[in-house]
Amino acid sequence: MDRRGFLNQTLLLPIAGLMGRPGASHSRPEARYPDWLTGTGLKPARFEDFESRSIPYPASRRALTTSLTPLPDAQLGAVRAAHLYRRAGFGGNSAEIAAAAALSATAALDALLDNALLDAAHRPPLPANAAAWLTVPPYLGDDPAIQKTQNDLYVRAWFQMQVHWIRRMADPSVMMREKLVLFWMNHFVIAADKVYFPQMIFRYLDYFRGSAWGNFKQMVKDVTIAPAMLSYLDGADSQADSPNENYARELMELFTLGVTDKNGVANYTEQDIKEIAKALTGWTINYEAPAPLPLPAAYADANHNSTLKSPFGATPANYGLKSGNPALPDVIDLLFQQRGSQIAWFICEELYRHFVYQRTDGAAERAVIDDLAALLQGSNWELRPVLRALLSSTHFHDPANLGVQVKSPAEYLVGLVRHLELPLDDFVGGTLDYVCSFEGMELLFPPNVKGWIGYRRWLSTTTLPLRDTVVATNLAVGGQVGDTFDDDQGNHFEPLLLGDAALIxxxxxxxxxxxxxxxxxxxxxxxxxxxxxxxxxxxxxxxxxxxxxxxxxxxxxxxxxxxxxxxxxxxxxxxxxxxx
Amino acid sequence: MNRRDFLRAIPLGLTAAAAPLHARGLSGRAFGASPLLRALTNSAQATDRVLVLINLGGGNDGLNTLIPFEDPLYIQNRARTGFVAPRDRTTLNATLLRPGLALNPQMNAGPAGSTFLDLWRGGRMAIVQNVGYPDPSYSHFRSTDIWNSASDSNIVLSTGWIGRYLDTEFPQYPLDVKPGDDPLAIQIDYSLSPVFQGSQAEMGLAVADPTHYDPGYLYADDPSPDTAHGAELAFVRSLLLQSNVYGNRFQQLFASPPQSRVEYPQDNDLALQLQKVAWCITSGMKTRIYFVSQDGYDTHSQQNSRTRGNGQGELLFRLAEAIATFQADIDRMGIADRVVGMTYSEFGRRVDDNDSLGTDHGTAAPSFIFGNAINGQLYGPNPDLVDLNDNGDLKWKVDFRQLYAAVLGDWFGVSTELRKAILNQPANAQPFGVDFDVNGCPKMQPLFRQPLRAGLGDGHVTQAFFLRGNSPNPFRGETLIRFDLARSEHVTLEVFDSRGAPVRTLMKECLSAGPHQATFRGDGLASGVYFYRLEGETGVQTRKMLYVK
Structure with a gap:
């Protein structure tokens, strides 16, 4: 098959995710490591650690600058400007790089941050056809024909949200914000196949646009009662007399703490999980709520487990969430109070991995993360000062940090569009979305609650030649990727084009x-x-x-x-x- | 890039990314430096037995695949989608099932099943009923993950069972890939199933058509600087090298267009995938695991099990046609003795059909396993439509990991300890057909006619010259190496280091037929990969082991 045929073929294959149904039962995902790995004494604290441990730590990084003070140079220069645009966004074109190169590190970063304010001018148009699903109640009736129509609408909505997201990643006015949204969506993971209703999924996704560099503690509180999260990790089904521990476990293991702290000391016990699960009861999703805000979270004191709880050995009290009942002592407040330094280190390490370098076992990286964690705690969990310090720092711009990240499929594909200034509308966005799925990154469908592992896992003998074949050779040689195409759900696809005139x-x-x-x-x-x-x-x-x-x-x-x-x-x- | 450049490039290109698990002690990595090492590594694949996994995507309806046509509850629950209508039982039974394949007095494999007739009559088709797992998930994604990772349903594993198996056989992969190597596993597709995910790398290659593989290759041999950037470059380049290696290998193997011995139906995509598998096997490729798939089994509506043309009926016809054609092909190729196939699907479907003439997500379903090496018969009790779970679904009777255990233990000869480790030691992972005994059913015969079994206790006479995987592996202290001899002969069991230099001779003597074992102690050796080679009059086999201080 020739290359064109190949891409046509990929476009004809269904997106793997489009098969969900409401009410599918999910077992509780739990991170555990197979005995065959742990039994040999090669026990990883986390799988990611196991992977990075097998990669030798480059000697050159031992001399790395650890300073978080802003790069002093008056002018960033083109190489560093491009570095900033690749990491804080999805890459820059010639004009953008030239403009940023003339600014200081701080000013160039602030331009990205400030451009992305969510004022009315930057408030995005909603995804195509959003009016048909965003504000409508979930169930329109028991008639199978209506339900079929509704299901088709929702399945299309997933796709429309993906395309909408990809287009925003390529939009210079919001691309840094979308880079953070991608980070948070892979941190506070939900998956569309379980949450199902696009009303909840879009509101969740859009929440991170507003809070991309907001307050981390507030973010944890908001995510805890976000309908999409209540659905994904079963909080909505948690009962006062039998609390579901799914969210409580992931809240600590994946969202705030990690199993152990930076020194390998356990951050929490199974008993802590049980206590916190009790405290989180009372919240559910209101499936009956009318337009224009269907599927809101709802709290009922009657379904709150009002026994005394003592997470982390705190003084026993009827912990709950103030968002539900202001009279209750807030369990998230308690979590941040009891484990503040561990939380700060955990989330700063994640940010560091995502924005600077995947390996954090070197002294230089750990020193930087220590400083970031202190900054985060000192700023009362405000993320903006942390990101601002990190991404304008001498450390971030150290030459040893250039070219050390593996591009995710989204970074690769959106980067192509940005670097080569390719036109991007919904139809071209659809093609990008399909290719992205085939590269192993179907947006809104991370494989499990841990999200995409990323880093070197993005590339294999399968996906790397696919990148070359689908994108590089098509775009470079033939000038376009794909053909005009219509799928059986009524979606239209247009090729990714780099015409001769545009190339010149x-x-x-x-x-x-x-x-x-x-x-x-x-x-x-x-x-x-x-x-x-x-x-x-x-x-x-x-x-x-x-x-x-x-x-x-x-x-x-x-x-x-x-x-x-x-x-x-x-x-x-x-x-x-x-x-x- | 020519071969010379390639070899010269490897130490430069790979050292930065190399050395997993062995920070020291493995300094002398030099692929191809020693002819002995080349010989050792070339023969690392200890068996030429092939497994073809056939994934039925979407959840195949077991009750309309193997039809309990006499069961009144079947007739009642499947009034809209079944083969037997309640009011006209006799007529429909007769007309619809007459061309079907009778499996026993109560079960019929339907009209599609008659395509299997030759395999079935020849005793080369095993059908295992009610395969599932405890605490079932009804999500396509989650349940597919569970089957691929072979995890308990409440545990998330990042690796696949085949990936873990290949990890144990090839602990250095992909860093030790070299020209002339074959992929460890091939999926005929554009993307790779998670079943091949190993701890460090994907252990398989997705290729839609091995006769037309487009490798990435540019500047893969350029040296990488010793920096963090250089380490990532080396990683990307190691992938480019691998795809280049496989691309060149495919070009060499398929220099002239491969021929099939039978006509494959051109409108049957699964059959065309299997045709490519047959090409690979007959080309001399040493790849032992293949993966093909057929989608569309998510029949929530318009299931149409009975008829050709659309719905599940058409899918099953195509499945049967593809398997029968493939088997006929490999029969004529003379390789049928060393190839088995196994179907799996993430779940079966709800016992009670729905209002859309379809069926919703369910639980247990049958699995088909075929090949000359298979003890063909219908295994397990017929579906119990009375004792259902809370959701109205069949209860599983055979854990799918029992089938995996049989494949690993009896087909690939993986030791019991290693097999348990690969399958994460679930409660239900004894190889299917060995100790399986459900609800008073008689003890069954093994799934494989000539199982490769570890140890004497299994009571099976081994019939092959066979060097088993050592256990434990990786190991500290000592490890046990076991092997079987088909006849009395003089053998040498020798250990070599990663450069191919002899380290120790464990045995050099005349031994009787049957199982034997030797202990290898790592005392005084550096951590790293070692090879052990069994050399006798009837064969030579080599395997790798990893010593961790």
Whole structure:
């Protein structure tokens, strides 16, 4: 099958996730490690730790700057600006990088933060067709025909939310916010196949847009009673006399604490889980609520377990959630009071892994995380100062932190759109969404409550050639990915296009377009990759178009197209391009 | 890149990303440096036995696959979707099931099942009834994960059972991939099932068509700097190298278009997937595990079990047609003795059919296992439609991990300890057919005609020259190496280090037929990978073990 046929084929395959149904019963996911791993004495604290432990710690990082003070340089420069745009967003185009390069590290970051304020001007248009599902009650009747229609509508809504999200990731005014949304959605995980109702899923997703760098403690309180979370981790089914422990366990293991603290000391006991599960009872989802706010969370004191609880050995009291009953001492407040330093370290480590480097077992990384954790606690759980310090710091901009992240499928695909300034509407977004799913990242459908493990798991002998085949070779060689296509749910797909005129226009933005070939080639690589490859690789790329190099400055635009496509193909297939 | 460049590049390209599990003691990694090492690693696959997994996606309705047509409760519950209508029982029974495949006096495999007739009559088709697991999940995703990871239903595992199995056989994979290697497992698809996820890497390769595989390859051999960026580059490049290795291998194996010995139906996608599997096996590829799939079993409405053309009926026809064609092909290829296939689906469907002429998510369902090596028969009691669970679903009678245990233990010869470890030691993981004994049913014969069993206690006479996986592995202190001899012969059991240098000779003597064992102590050795080789007059086999100080 040729490449076009290949992509057509992928488009014809159904999204793996589109098969859910309401009321599906789920067992409680629980992280445990197989005996065959732990029984050999190679016991991982977490699976991710096990993975990173097997990777040698690079010696060069021992000399890493650990300073969180802002990079002092008056001007960031293009390389660091591009680094910031890749990490805090989904990559920058020539104009954006040029503008940011002239600013200080702090000013460049603030421009990303400030642009993304959720004022009316930046409030996004809702997903296509949202009016049909966002505000309507979940059940319109028992008639199977109506339910079938409703189900079809919801399944389409999942897809529309995915496309909407991808388009926002590519939007420079909100891309940093969406980068954080992606982070939080993979931290406070829900999955659309279980939550099912798009009314709840979209409100949950949209919540993180408003709170992307808000207050972490408030975020935990809000997530705890978010309808989507009450559904996903069974809080809505938890009864006063038999509390469901699913959320209480994940609240500590995955959302706030981790099993152990940074020194390997257990953060909580099974008894703590039971006590907190009791305290969280009383909340459910109101399936009867009318438009325009269907499926809200609802609290009933009658279903709250009002016994005395003593999580973390605290003085026994009728802990609950103040959001439900203001008279109750709040169990989330207690959690943050009892385990504040552990929570701060845990979440700062996650942020560090996501935005800087996946390995946190080196002294330099741990020192930085220590400082971030102190900052987070000192700012009373406000995230903005932490992110601001980290992403403008001398440490973040240390050359040793360039190109050390593996691009997720979303980073890779949205990055292509941003780097190459490809047009993106809902129909092209649909194509991106499909490709993203095939790369192992179906948005809104993380594999389980731990979310995507990410990092090196994004790439394999399967997904890496798929990236090359589906995207790089199509876009670079043929100028487009996919064909116009309509699926059986009425969704329309358009190819991802890089036409000749657009390619020339893009290349002309590189300052050396009219200068010598070699300088142009290096600039082109620099515009796309975090790190330049070795001299040998650059020479090899040049050798691919050797006939043209001497006459390059004199070539007409039209005569440069095939060379530009060859170069683009070579560069997009580099291992360097897979890294951010 | 030529072969010379490749070999030169590896130490540079891979050292930064290498050395999992063994921070020291394994300094001399040099692939291809020693002819002996090459020989050792080339023969690391100790068996040429092949497993083909056939996934039926969406949840296949077991009750309309194997039909309890005499059961009044079946007739009553399946008034809308069943093979037997309540009011016209005799007529429909006769007309609809006449072309079907009678399995026993109460069960009929329906018209599609008659496609299996040759396999069934030849005793090469095992059908295991009521396969499921405790505390079932009704979510496609979760239940699929449970089957793939072989976990208890309340435990989330990040790895798949095949991935863990291959981890134990190939602890260094993917860092030890070298030119000429074959993929450890192949899925005929665009993306890889989680069943192949190992602890460190995906242990399989998804390839839609091995005769047209498009590898990534550019500059895969460029050295990577010793920085964090360099470590990630080396990782990406190791993947590029692997896909390049496999791409080259496929090109070599399929230089001339492969031929099938039978005509495969061109409109049957599953059959075409199996055709590619047959090409791979007959090409000489040493890959032992294949994965193919057929989707569409999520028949909530318009299930149409009885008829061809659409719905479950058509799916089952295609399944049967694909299996029968594949089996005929490998029969003629002369490789049928070493290939078995097994179907699985995330769940069966609700006993009571729904208002949309379909069925909702259920629990236990039958599994088909076929091949020359299979003791063909209908296993297990017929579905019990009286004693249902709270949700109105069948109770499982055979845990799916018993089938996995039989495959691992009896087909691949994995030791009992290792098998239990791979399957995470669930309560219900004794190999199917060994000790299985339910509700007064007679003790069954094993699923495999010639099981490879560890130890004497199993009471089966081994018939092969066979070096088993050592146990434990990885190991501290000491590990036990077991092997079987088909006849009395003179053998040498020798241990080599990762460079292929001999470390110790454990046995060099004349032994009788039957099982034998030797203990290997790691005292005085560095942590790392070691090979052990059994050499006799009737065969040579080598395996790897990992010593952890």
């Amino acid at each position: 226009q893009w290349a002309k933005k590189l300052p050396s377009y009219h200068a010598g070939f070699y300088g142009f080639l290096v600039q082109m690589i620099g515009a796309l990759c975090a790190n330049l490859p070795s001299q040998r690789v650059v020479d090899n790329i040049q050798a691919k178009v050797t006939d043209h190099t001497y006459e390059w400055p004199t070539l007409a635009d039209a005569d440069r197209i095939s060379t530009l496509r060859t170069l683009l193909n070579e560069i997009l297939l580099l291992a360097e391009y897979q890294l951010a």
